[in-house]
Each structure stands twice: as structure tokens, then as C-alpha cells.
Amino acid sequence: MTTTSPAAPSAAPIAAPPATHHVGFGHLMLAEWTKIRSVRSTVWTLLLFVVITIGFTGLFTWLTESNWTGPHAADRDATIVANPVGFILGAGIGLGQLTICVLGVLVITSEYSTGVIRSSLLAVPRRLPMLAAKAAVFALLIAVLAEIVSFACFFLGSSILHSKVPVTISDQNVLRAVLGAGLYLAVLGLFALAVGLLLRHTAAGITTVIGIVLVLPILSGLLPGSWGAHINAYLPEQAGSLIYSAHQTSDQLLSAWQGFGVFCLWTAVLLAAGAYLLQRRDA
Amino acid sequence: MIEARDLTKRYGDKTAVDHLSFNVEAGRVTGFLGPNGAGKSTTMRLILGLDRPHAGTATIDGRKYADLDQPLRTVGALLEAKAMHPGRSAYNHLLFLAQTQGLPRSRVDHVLDLVGLGEVARKRTGGYSLGMGQRVGIAVAMLGDPQVLLLDEPVNGLDPEGILWIRNLMKQLAAEGRTIFVSSHLMNEMAVTADHLIVIGRGKLIAESSTQEFIERSSDKYVLVRSPDAARLADVIAAEGGKAEPQGEGNSHSGLLRVTGLDAARIGELAAADRVVLHELTPRLASLEEAYMELTADSSEFGAGATPAALQTTASTTATSSTTASSTTGSSTTGQDSQ
Numbered sequence: 350m351t352t353t354s355p356a357a358p359s360a361a362p363i364a365a366p367p368a369t370h371h372v373g374f375g376h377l378m379l380a381e382w383t384k385i386r387s388v389r390s391t392v393w394t395l396l397l398f399v400v401i402t403i404g405f406t407g408l409f410t411w412l413t414e415s416n417w418t419g420p421h422a423a424d425r426d427a428t429i430v431a432n433p434v435g436f437i438l439g440a441g442i443g444l445g446q447l448t449i450c451v452l453g454v455l456v457i458t459s460e461y462s463t464g465v466i467r468s469s470l471l472a473v474p475r476r477l478p479m480l481a482a483k484a485a486v487f488a489l490l491i492a493v494l495a496e497i498v499s500f501a502c503f504f505l506g507s508s509i510l511h512s513k514v515p516v517t518i519s520d521q522n523v524l525r526a527v528l529g530a531g532l533y534l535a536v537l538g539l540f541a542l543a544v545g546l547l548l549r550h551t552a553a554g555i556t557t558v559i560g561i562v563l564v565l566p567i568l569s570g571l572l573p574g575s576w577g578a579h580i581n582a583y584l585p586e587q588a589g590s591l592i593y594s595a596h597q598t599s600d601q602l603l604s605a606w607q608g609f610g611v612f613c614l615w616t617a618v619l620l621a622a623g624a625y626l627l628q629r630r631d632a
Numbered sequence: 633m634i635e636a637r638d639l640t641k642r643y644g645d646k647t648a649v650d651h652l653s654f655n656v657e658a659g660r661v662t663g664f665l666g667p668n669g670a671g672k673s674t675t676m677r678l679i680l681g682l683d684r685p686h687a688g689t690a691t692i693d694g695r696k697y698a699d700l701d702q703p704l705r706t707v708g709a710l711l712e713a714k715a716m717h718p719g720r721s722a723y724n725h726l727l728f729l730a731q732t733q734g735l736p737r738s739r740v741d742h743v744l745d746l747v748g749l750g751e752v753a754r755k756r757t758g759g760y761s762l763g764m765g766q767r768v769g770i771a772v773a774m775l776g777d778p779q780v781l782l783l784d785e786p787v788n789g790l791d792p793e794g795i796l797w798i799r800n801l802m803k804q805l806a807a808e809g810r811t812i813f814v815s816s817h818l819m820n821e822m823a824v825t826a827d828h829l830i831v832i833g834r835g836k837l838i839a840e841s842s843t844q845e846f847i848e849r850s851s852d853k854y855v856l857v858r859s860p861d862a863a864r865l866a867d868v869i870a871a872e873g874g875k876a877e878p879q880g881e882g883n884s885h886s887g888l889l890r891v892t893g894l895d896a897a898r899i900g901e902l903a904a905a906d907r908v909v910l911h912e913l914t915p916r917l918a919s920l921e922e923a924y925m926e927l928t929a930d931s932s933e934f935g936a937g938a939t940p941a942a943l944q945t946t947a948s949t950t951a952t953s954s955t956t957a958s959s960t961t962g963s964s965t966t967g968q969d970s971q
Contacts, residue, residue, distance in 0.1 A: 371734075372733060376731055377731075377732055380728040381728075383724060384720075384724075384728045387721065388717055463715065464714075464715030464716070467712075468725070468772065470681075471703065474680075474698040631682065632682045632683070
């Protein structure tokens, strides 16, 4: 502490406050941006997202291309021929989306675990504008990055698969699927943020979100009959992921946009519940 | 000015703050005293709108905290130490807070210089000591140049130089007309810092007065007299209107008297006139810390039972002359400092 001895208070007079002007939502978004960019975990998680998503897209399409047996020989190859863009995007997003789940939870639970939430709420005591700014900044950040990654994945995957399954961005529904992948990931980030806001605990939040995204679809897939199929179709990840698949199968209960709408509804309900509790609970 | 009216907060069936009402006036340092668990931090959180009271209101200059525009420009608060993301630098912590209030970056640099952290501010706070974390907390509180400051145990983790610094800072800020509300569980620290005291225990108001008044009321002046002829001396003192109680060190007749109602000079004169030999003649001032402990002994949240702490408290409040002597010197000095 000797190197950081403060000057005597009298030697450092307190300046008069700067001229007051209206503080708008833009200021709160700027503050949330400062928060999110100033911790290493954000940078590392997003870097991991880019590497995993693009890396696995390259790996899976390359493995498929080099082990191609033709649509008549293997079911797998037949589904790829029917829905090449869904395969390309799904290969990377399937794993890459987990990093978005983790980051979405961390963005809010790290404030609770470190006590920063109290500083945040003292600065914005009405609380909801803080949450809105955080959600907006985080969703925008993920949307921009995920769109770039999604296009990169598509062009990488389609160029690798080109000799076996030619697919271009101008094919039917392909542009929607590629754009949709970015949208799906941005909403997934908000979904994870909402779960983190409800649970206020990092480990519990991450476990819950990954359980919903990875484990629930597997379990519900085992449910028998048409009610089982309905439950499965309306699960957040199952419904949401339809948006990055160009192909509509005959047994599909929801269209791509309907599915995305269901996913958005899930997210909106959880965010609203989280916002309500943020207002009610002691910080 | 901070006004608390009938504030009540319960956690489960435990009442942390119990119908608490008080005013914190501008232009002076108001000490908020109470043993650990008395409800000081909870009260501050209620004032700041972080916790929701079950009953009652708290206002700052007539408005609830949640209704303030740009609240950090009105109220600065230091709650727990190091409530910061360990991976974020102090600079960025202050920067995001400044941005929420529309304050310029220059204000961040200014408060960092004020607390003497200019050089290390760009480093991640995870490596900071408790004292450095406390300085960041004070920088946060000062960020918006507020008229009202709430500081919860601000000297925690500070070295003596830092304690002196924050003491002077608080006095300077109060002299500028600001409202300073500072909590502590240390009576002696408050005696030298605060102009006014609010003492609570188990969430209830125990005392509210100026520090000087509190000290005068609590200070028990007496004179210790030791004489081989104590019994005769006691009679002489009683005849002059004084009160002399034998002070037993054990049950032995040590010849020690605790005299009230007469000052040391008068006792000396009486002894000389009656040719009583004196071995000791010492004016004493009861410890302020003792007075505070006695006041809050019944309301200490964690003092119950035969814990070592409870035993210690009992021992020092019914102190034998030797322990009183050592604590007396310290507190009478601090008492004078505050005046």
C-alpha cells in the first residue's frame, strides 16, 4: 500500500459535478457494453464459440465428404442430400451453442456471485432498464457475431461438400436458414440469460440451460404417441432449431418460423418471470 | 438529509430491523453504531432500496432512493468491500458506473486519483488487497460527487494511514455541507470521527445524541485512592459529601477506594489535613468502549451464551482496577480528540 498512498484529501479538492444532462437508454447500453467487454471470460467464451462452431463445421463436412457412400447406400447421406444447409449449420452449432448458453448465464450470474449487481442496481434503482439494456447489448453482440460465424460455416461447409452435394446461398430457403442460425443463437443467449436471472447462480444456471437444450430433447424423443411428438416439437431447442434447416419434413408439426416463434415465446416468458423477480427480490 | 421512519425488515421469523426511526442531518458525520448483527448493513440496504422493507419508509432529501434520477449524483454508497468482478479493472468498474449516470471519463480518473489508485486502476481487481478494494469502493461512492454518503464500515482492511485518510475525508466532506452516514462496530473509531451518534442493537434504536453528549453521559468520572488507613479515609470522604467504595482485589483489604463526588485535589487535601497516608491518588474516566458495551450488551446478536466473547465482555464491564486502568487511558485520550 505504500506505493499507492493517497494524497491528503485537502490536496485533492473534490471537483464540482459536471453539467447535468438527461441520461437515456443509450447510456445504459454503453455501460452494459463496458461491463461485457471488460471481463476476459466474455472474450474467451466468444473465441471458443467461433473456433468450435467453424471448426466442427469443417470437421464434420470433411469427414462426410471423405466417407461419402452416396444417398442410395446410406441413410445419413440421404438426409444430407435432402437438407444440406441444415446439416452444415447443425454440425457446428450443435456444440458451439453450448458456449452461448454458458455466456448467457454468466452475463447475469457473475454479477450476483461478485456482488457487482448491487453497484448496478444502485446506479439504476428502477432495475428494469438495467436488465433491458443488458439483454439488448448481449443479444446484439451475439446476433452480429453469430451471423458472421453462420455465413462462414455455410461457405466453408458448402465448399467442402460441393463435389457431393452442391448447395448455394440462392437455393430455396438457404439464405433464411443461414440468417436464422444467427437469430437462433441470439435468442438462445437471451434464453440462457433469463434462466441465469431466475436462478442467480452460475453452476445451477448453466446446468439447467444445458439440460433444457441437450438433455430434454433426447428424453422427450422417447415419449410415445402423438402427444409425445407434440411435447418434443414445442421444446425450446427443438422448435428454435427449425429456423436453420431449409428442409421441411412431412412429419414436422411446426414450420421454421412457427418454431422460431415458439422459441421466442419461451424466452419472452422466462425473461418476464426473471424481470418480475428482479423487481421483487432483495438484491 | 436521510430520514428513516418505522423501518422494519424481517428475514424469516428473525427481525433484522425493528421499527427503526432516525434522521441523518447534513453538514456533519453521523456515526451508526451497533454490535455485529445489530442491523446496520440491513438498514443501509433499506435506505438504498436494495432490500424492500416490510414496513416503514426511508427517504433521502424527501425522496425514495428508487425515485432518484442519476442516483449516484445524489447518493454515494460503500457497502461491502470488494464487490467487484475480480477479472475487471477498477477503471472499468468505475467507467461503467459513470456511463450509467452520463458522467465523463475524466470523472473516473479524478476519483481514482482522489483515492490514490491512479497507477493500479488498469489492473484487474482480483489482485487487489482488501485495503485497495476499500479505496475503490470509496472512489465509487465519490464518483457522482454526491451530497449524501453512506459508508458501511469504511475503515475495514485499511492500514493506519488509510484510516486517518478516510477520517479526514469524511470530516472534510461534512464540512462542505454533505450528509455523511457511517457505520461501525467500534466505539472508539466513532468517537474520533462522528459528530452525532445513532446506536442500535437487535435492529432497535438504543441511543441517538451528539457524540459529545454521549461521551459525557457515558463517562463515569471517579478517583482511585489507595491508603493503608482506608477505613478512616472513607469516613473523612463521606463527611465531605463524597462517596467511597472499597475496591476489593479478591477479598483482601488492599486499601483501595473508588471515590466519586470529590476530585483528586480535594481528596489529597482532606488526607493531608487528617494525616492519612496515601499510596495512590488517580483520577479516572471510565472507558467509552465499556459504556458502549454495557449499553449494547443485552442486544448483542451473537453475545449470548458462554462464548469466549461473552465472557470477555462480562469481564471488562465489571473490570478490576488493573484492567480499567489500561483501557481508561486510551479512551480518555480519544474522548478529548473528538472535542
